[in-house]
Amino acid sequence: MTTTATHTTTTGTAAEPRPAAAQAVDLVRVHGRGPAAVRALDGVTVAFEEGRFTAIMGPSGSGKSTLMHLVSGLDTPTAGRAMIGDVDLATLSDKALTRLRRDQVGFVFQQFNLVPTLTARENIELPQRLAGRRPDDAWGRELVDVVGLGDRLGHRPSEMSGGQQQRVAIARALAGRPRIVFGDEPTGNLDSHTGAEVLDFLRRAVRELDQTVVMVTHDPTAASYADRVLFLADGRIAGELADPTPEAVLDRMAGLGR
Template sequence: MPAIPATSVRMAASAVDLVKVYGSGPTAVRALDGVTVGFEAARFTAIMGPSGSGKSTLMHCLAGLDSVTSGTVRIGDTDLSSLSDRELTRLRRDRVGFVFQAFNLMPTLTAKQNILLPLELAGRKPDQAWFTTLVDVLGLADRLNHRPAEMSGGQQQRVALARALVTRPEVVFADEPTGNLDSRTGAEVLSFLRTSVREFGQTIVMVTHDPVAASYAERVVLVADGKVVGEIAQPTPDSVLDAMRKLGA
């Protein structure tokens, strides 16, 4: 795939000639094979592909959760390969948000404590107005003193969303964020992700296997056999499903 063209549009995350190999010798697996792709700031992009295509590996490399074999990964203008382990940890804490399928909340903390945890770890005081905005938009005001075991799956995922956004990160990476939710609750979560882009200028990069979930995004990047093989602008469930069928998914 050609290099990312020069543009005035700011990239929140990008990769150039990204290669990721697991293992060595005859058993080595080339999970990513020369991926070049950019994710524009203040946009909602979904990454889709067949099982084993490399889509989750791509997200993990972009987010600095996994090292790369070769190539370049950037958050904004920062080359992740130039960072020490300590600097990379600080970048993930301060400039990146994460939302996972399994919520990953601390079971002994209340919803409020879970939301504010990234700020506490960073030694930063919360922006009370922003915290209140997140809580109100996500409908969590009456759940702030509840622990995860006292909340539904949808409520836990909304807490995870608030936690991801409370630091005002440059980009939020979401890995199958609706995978453990029923369709109605999943739609609420996806609607909020879209709202966070349109109203708050957030950047969202989401890995999903669900064509309906992908249709909430403004753009879908298609991955197969460790390569970016295409994209869909303004996706619909039908256009995504058709593209996945052509990929043999």
């Protein structure tokens, strides 16, 4: 059964519960063995609602990237369950897991990972073509409108700014209509102005395209674009914050260090 979670509007009234696009259930990840073993994630349970934008924050070594890698199927838990929709990733064969990641998960990283010899349009369509699927032209046009790169689709990465390249990478992640998009410090290599443009695009993708986004970040300003911030410390959930502001995020982060 798919877990649902309620959220509260700014007026304090409970909104309709949404299905979980992804979730962790008692998730544990241990690196190494014996006395040298490190418990990177220690019994985390959390749901990421469909159509919502969640930022994950915490001190270095808190387990935020580990959580994202486990829930997205890039890594395997030591114990507990990682799920996309109602599918337990541990029950899938390597082939089925690869197919699920291809069809239901989008990824955006610090490095744009664009193919330098392809145009922006070709980079956006590449994953679908590799999967043997015809790109959805109507969806593609809507994405291009939201991403604001209609006049750059014929340009190669070397002919675009860093922010434009990252927007192409995000459009590529969205092109296959994934259930959820994971971002690992997607603005980490961008200046503040360009980073704000990219974050605004992610925000618009959630608001206008009903996309689900989970983003690991260390930046309180970046986190403030999310609907909620999930805080981790020492491999455990240390709280969350709805409708975050940069100041409120900074205050919570300072509390984690005490």
